[in-house]
Amino acid sequence: MYQCLAKNDEDSTQAAAQVDLGDSAPVLDYRFISQTLQPGPSVSLKCIASGAPTPHVSWSLDGFPLPQVDRLVVGQYVGVGGSVVSHVNITGVRTEDGGAYACTAVNRAGSTAHQARLNVYVTNSGSSAGPAYVRPMSVVTAVAGEQLAVSCPAAGYPLAQLTWSRDGRTLPVTARQKVYENGTLVITRVEKSRDGGSYTCTAQDKHGRTHSATATVQVLECHVIAVPPKLSIFTFRRDLALGERVYEACTVIGGDKPVQVTWTKDGVPVKSIEGVQVRNLDQLTTFLVIDHLSPRHAGNYTCTATNDAASAQHTSALNVNGKLLVS
The missing domain is CATH 2.60.40.10 (Immunoglobulins)
Known part of the structure; x- marks a missing residue:
């Protein structure tokens, strides 16, 4: 992870990029x-x-x-x-x-x-040799609200016809169902209460012989799994002096929104520490600001990002060298 940081007397900005080799x-x-x-x-x-x-x-x-x-x-x-x-x-x-x-x-x-x-x-x-043949099918898993496509595992060439049925009725029977000539059954916007169950594919060869096999469709409820947050790496300068202004960014570079970002110093929220502020650039970037560095500001600062999946945090030590700045 590479981070570029630019500062002047008025402001600072940063950017990060990841290189995989x-x-x-x-x-x-x-x-x-x-x-x-x-x-x-x-x-x-x-x-x-x-x-x-x-x-x-x-x-x-x-x-x-x-x-x-x-x-x-x-x-x-x-x-x-x-x-x-x-x-x-x-x-x-x-x-x-x-x-x-x-x-x-x-x-x-x-x-x-x-x-x-x-x-x-x-x-x-x-x-x-032999007639048309439909191989046994394992359980087919579908997700509620999404599309299901099942190929009929039929063998034999040429085949005269491939059909799907359910409860003795040839499909399609609803607008959400479609059966293609190659034997693929497609169900759009799968519903757990209506689409789960047994489906039978029947193959017929050119001699009129048929063979069938049945698949069990199991419909799972749709649960969206959030991606945990990922933070950029920040590091305080080692030559910070008394009276200096500190401006350090913490950026959420990965994970799902919404995400909440907080800062602590030695386990204590920074809002309770005199002279320390947190400024939000946007939902994903916050800045820790210390206008006038003093000995009480030395310690370990932690940025924590939290979303529905998990929390991520990064800690950096701030040291004060004790030298006064001369204007």
Whole structure:
């Protein structure tokens, strides 16, 4: 954290900036492509990601975790130059393996993702073939007041139709619901009392065969979590002399509003100390002002910022060297 402070006989001002070194968001150096296959062969999907620190790569299928089957194996290793090589190997691909595969690379500097479809034809015969198939779905969490989008994890190519239903009624049944041709169900402005429950997706292939699976939608109440405040760093000059004027700023450089800023000296509010004032520039910046420095002003001064999430504080010692100023 770098702070610049400028003063003259009339006033002072300051600014702060933070410099982060070394971190870079992930970048995908290699992405797998969309494929359309007959059942039977083995398939490998690969993503290569780089970044600092080394990113972690995860996989999903139609927005859900990958199925736990012996034919599907996920591998990952760090290659030359620090890049992460991650792959999904599928042995003897089947109709049920089709869908939208996605790899996501994440580190503390950010994230990036890539998605492409693996289409596997439906047929009438063959041990590795099969009709349309909808994979089991885990519990889907929605937040009240926000939008929910759920992809139907259907496999089989080509599919004639994808539909969603609830309590035996084909969706949509309200203006807040919409079902797209690719099988995505979207509900806007989710309501806990009306939208929670079981939703069934049904896939139909070109031969008229159908398969269904049900997802449970759990709606959570919306609770906004405030971001704690963050303060700039201030330091009193070490050569302060008796009679000098002190003007020091405390600025809230991060966190959610509203925020309250207070000053104390050795645990006591500064408003009770003679010759000490606090002046507010705005809601986020306050100045500690001492017009005529005296020995009683020596001590530890603390600036505290408080919002709905937490409090943050910074303390700096003020020392008086005992020399009188000569005008």
